[in-house]
Amino acid sequence: MASMNFIRSHKFTDRLSQGGRLILLLILAIPFIFPLIWLASTALKSPTEIYISPPIWIPQPLRWRNFIDAWNVAPFGKFLVNTMITTFIPMMGEVFISAMVAYSFARVKWPGRDKIFSLCLATMILPGIVTFIPTFVMFARIGWINTFLPLVVPSLFGSAFYIFLFKQFMMNLPMGLEEAARIDGASTFQIFTKIILPLLKPALATVAIFSFLARWQDFFGPMIYLQKAELKTLMLGLSSFESMMSGAGGSAIGGGFVSSNLHLLMAMTFLMNLPCIFVFVIFQKYFIRDMVMSGFKL
Secondary structure, three states: OHHHHHHHHHHHHHHHHHHHHHHHHHHHHHHHHHHHHHHHHHHOOOHHHHOOOOOOOOOOOOOOHHHHHHHOOOOHHHHHHHHHHHHHHHHHHHHHHHHHHHHHHHHOOOOOHHHHHHHHHHOOOOOHHHHHHHHHHHHHHOOOOOOOHHHHHHHHHOOHHHHHHHHHHHOOOOOHHHHHHHHOOOOHHHHHHHHHHHHOHHHHHHHHHHHHHHHHOOOHHHHHHOOOHHHOOHHHHHHOHHHHHHHHOEEEEOOEEEEOOHHHHHHHHHHHHHHHHHHHHHHHHHHHHHHHHOOOOO
């Protein structure tokens, strides 16, 4: 009887502890969730509801047409196609090329492997802005300015950080899998594609998330290399959105200029962030699993 009471008490304590941790996490998440809630609320408001004090969190009625109006302000359809080109092609290159390079560092023995891997990691110390000018000059001399090539081709050589993530993950895979495959006559490339790659799903998802978010939200690269209007990405289109909205209408308040089209700006911003939220929600379980198996502490 005493043991049953102890077990019940222990279960109650565990549930209470889990509930406390959940409440604490919800409280800590509020500062991160609040801007998104405000963004969605403003995107669904009318121009007159935006500056009402105290603020209205649930607009009446919900103006879903704001998203259509915002999309039609500029050729965002063309910008979306450009963004997909500069996002998905580099993402595929960074994911699979980095995995192949990491496999050679983690599972294949060759002379100078560890020294070259250390050199690869050393490139992470150098900020990208340091190499920007010589890189821009090189791309300009070979005629790649105003093309997608400067944003796509470098990613086809992998990334030092992603190589490091893949290598950490592969170090936890048993060597017996490869040994058995070699006994059966499999080549190194066959082992990588048919045995190692299917086991890398958590790592592949993690790198895909990182790469997608970085490429989708990239502003500096497209701003420098894509100077023609028809080559703009969504980020470049959004940067000029505010000036277009200001020219379309606004009013002076307190010596400043307040746009009457802020609801359209917020609607377009929400649409741009929606794919990032969707991708992370779908692949978050793989992301957490990879962080654990790679040896990182969350």
